[in-house]
Amino acid sequence: MINELFPNVKWDKMWEATVETLYMTGISVVATFIIGIILGLLLFLTAKGNIWENAFVNKIISAFVNVFRSIPFIILIVLLIPITKFLLGTMIGENAALPALIVGAAPFYARMVEIGLREIDKGVIEAARSMGAKTSTIIWKVLLPESMPALVSGITVTAIALVGYTAMAGVIGAGGLGNLAYLEGFQRSRSDVTLMATIIILIIVFVIQFIGDVITNKLDKR
Amino acid sequence: MISIQNVKKVYSSLKGKVVAVDDVSMEINAGEIFGVIGYSGAGKSTLIRMLNGLEIPTAGSVTVADKQVSQIKGQELRKARQEISMIFQHFNLLWSRTVRENIAFPLEIAGIPKNIRLKRVDELIKLVGLEGREDAYPSQLSGGQKQRVGIARALANNPKVLLCDEATSALDPQTTDSILELLVDINKRLGLTIVLITHEMHVIRKICHRVAVMEDGKVVETGKVLEVFKNPQQKITKRFVSQVTEPEETKETIEHLLERYPQGTVIQLGFVGESAEQPLITNLIRNFEVTVNILQGKISQTQNGSYGTLFIHIDGEASETSKAIDFITSQQVGVEVIKHDK
Ligand SMILES: Nc1ncnc2c1ncn2[C@@H]1O[C@H](COP(=O)(O)OP(=O)(O)O)[C@@H](O)[C@H]1O
Numbered sequence: 001m002i003n004e005l006f007p008n009v010k011w012d013k014m015w016e017a018t019v020e021t022l023y024m025t026g027i028s029v030v031a032t033f034i035i036g037i038i039l040g041l042l043l044f045l046t047a048k049g050n051i052w053e054n055a056f057v058n059k060i061i062s063a064f065v066n067v068f069r070s071i072p073f074i075i076l077i078v079l080l081i082p083i084t085k086f087l088l089g090t091m092i093g094e095n096a097a098l099p100a101l102i103v104g105a106a107p108f109y110a111r112m113v114e115i116g117l118r119e120i121d122k123g124v125i126e127a128a129r130s131m132g133a134k135t136s137t138i139i140w141k142v143l144l145p146e147s148m149p150a151l152v153s154g155i156t157v158t159a160i161a162l163v164g165y166t167a168m169a170g171v172i173g174a175g176g177l178g179n180l181a182y183l184e185g186f187q188r189s190r191s192d193v194t195l196m197a198t199i200i201i202l203i204i205v206f207v208i209q210f211i212g213d214v215i216t217n218k219l220d221k222r
Numbered sequence: 223m224i225s226i227q228n229v230k231k232v233y234s235s236l237k238g239k240v241v242a243v244d245d246v247s248m249e250i251n252a253g254e255i256f257g258v259i260g261y262s263g264a265g266k267s268t269l270i271r272m273l274n275g276l277e278i279p280t281a282g283s284v285t286v287a288d289k290q291v292s293q294i295k296g297q298e299l300r301k302a303r304q305e306i307s308m309i310f311q312h313f314n315l316l317w318s319r320t321v322r323e324n325i326a327f328p329l330e331i332a333g334i335p336k337n338i339r340l341k342r343v344d345e346l347i348k349l350v351g352l353e354g355r356e357d358a359y360p361s362q363l364s365g366g367q368k369q370r371v372g373i374a375r376a377l378a379n380n381p382k383v384l385l386c387d388e389a390t391s392a393l394d395p396q397t398t399d400s401i402l403e404l405l406v407d408i409n410k411r412l413g414l415t416i417v418l419i420t421h422e423m424h425v426i427r428k429i430c431h432r433v434a435v436m437e438d439g440k441v442v443e444t445g446k447v448l449e450v451f452k453n454p455q456q457k458i459t460k461r462f463v464s465q466v467t468e469p470e471e472t473k474e475t476i477e478h479l480l481e482r483y484p485q486g487t488v489i490q491l492g493f494v495g496e497s498a499e500q501p502l503i504t505n506l507i508r509n510f511e512v513t514v515n516i517l518q519g520k521i522s523q524t525q526n527g528s529y530g531t532l533f534i535h536i537d538g539e540a541s542e543t544s545k546a547i548d549f550i551t552s553q554q555v556g557v558e559v560i561k562h563d564k
């Protein structure tokens with residue numbers, strides 16, 4: 001029955017493309033989470049009145065984040081072609097999409113991290129300082145745990161954006177469901193393939209949103 | 223225990239300089255509960271924050287428990303802070319941690335091993351009366367319970383000094399009293415030196431031994447709480463004292479009383495310390511040919527004795543009345559005859 005509705009879908013290829021999309025999304029989410037938190041922490045800590053107050057460093061990171069956040073993703077991929085080639089030696093395949101995905105998403109996420117950190121009550125940080133906490137203790141035991149719901153809901157939004165980015169990267173040859181939908185579906189006018197790829201992408205997005213919401217609610221004890 | 227010498231704190235902002243604390247000097251003894259009272263913006267928080275190095279004085283020096291807090295930095299300052307803990311108006315608990323985990327936090331900072339930490343946390347929970355709430359999150363606690371967690375957390379590393387920045391200002395009167403009682407209890411049991419700042423004279427009256435009054439960054443008056451209540455020098459101090467002693471609407475009431483008792487004499491009595499506890503009225507009626515009506519009054523308890531005012535009406539022969547007044551004066555009770563404004 002399902003084969004009658006989707007006559008042109010080759011399930012093994014569809015599965016392969018799904019795994020590629022999940023792979024690209026997974027790796028880039030993990031990298032974005034780490035890099036975004038580091039950048040977000042730096043933005044927060046070097047801001048005026050904070051522990052590492054440093055206008056110069058703050059301006060530089062802020063400018064970097066703003067620039068990369070503003071470049072449309074499709075252009076970013078093209079811009080990053082030389083770097084990707086240098087790093088990976090190729091422009092084809094799912095790994096080739098990773099640098100662009102991470103460079104595109106990490107600054108976006110860094111801003112969300114910064115906003116999350118700014119929402120922490122200043123008094124709590126001060127209380128930790130009054131107990132004699134080191135900066136590293138404040139980061140690990142106050143800043144990150146207290147902002148964790150915001151960090152998780154932020155990475156959920158970012159992950160969903162990344163699923164979309166992987167599809168775009170696919171069109172340029174990076175594999176995954178976007179690539180399949182474009183090459184097999186659009187170019188050969190097999191709309192059932194495009195439809196199936198779309199359905200799977202939607203399912204991935206819903207699952208990410210669901211998991212993100214569950215974790216956020218579990219963490220949030222406010 | 224604490225020595226503050228010619229301390230000054232100046233903040234520079236876009237609008238110019240703000241002198242938050244202006245040449246303040248004082249000594250606070252070990253085991254004392256010392257209060258600082260002043261209106262909002264007087265510089266109280268700035269002053270208390272210099273006692274644990276959260277603010278560095280622009281000039282002057284601060285020594286707490288033999289550490290020159292205004293000079294030391296880094297590791298040495300962090301170590302010193304474990305002996306000078308602090309509680310806050312808005313409690314400042316970590317909402318992501320349970321009661322037990324919040325209290326354990328300073329112990330983690332001090333590097334205490336886990337098994338000792340757990341034992342110590344249990345002791346502290348008992349000390350502040352939070353048994354049964356160990357695994358609750360701050361959002362599940364009342365204001366008073368949150369401040370109890372704050373106090374337990376502050377006591378975790380056996381500090382020598384406890385700083386309280388408006389610790390009861392976010393609480394209702396009843397809860398305020400229970401937290402103040404806890405502070406007195408801790409002060410007596412552990413011999414802890416407590417410095418507290420507040421804008422409520424009630425708090426000073428209830429638990430402090432000595433008080434400093436701050437206005438515009440300066441300390442304008444210092445003394446034993448009872449002395450200050452008995453004999454306030456500055457206008458601002460008188461205003462604070464009247465917050466807790468004079469019954470409300472006193473002025474109107476007095477005028478009303480004078481109208482109601484055109485004969486005889488209306489007298490305002492001021493009691494301080496032991497004089498508040500003697501049977502003055504009984505003695506008056508027994509020994510003099512006068513009638514005595516108690517009109518209104520209020521007696522308050524402080525940490526070193528009682529304090530209060532009482533309005534009475536005395537009627538009788540003029541000579542008997544004046545003898546009665548002399549007797550009251552001889553009992554070390556303040557006497558003020560309220561006159562008709564004619
Ligand atoms: N970080 C700061 N920067 C600039 N001005 C400040 C700062 N902290 C306090 N002040 C100013 O110092 C004065 C005293 O403030 P504060 O010590 O908080 O008073 P209080 O605790 O008695 O209400 C106020 O005028 C306040 O605006």
Ligand SMILES: [Mg+2]
Pocket residue numbers: 266267268388
């Ligand atoms: Mg204040």
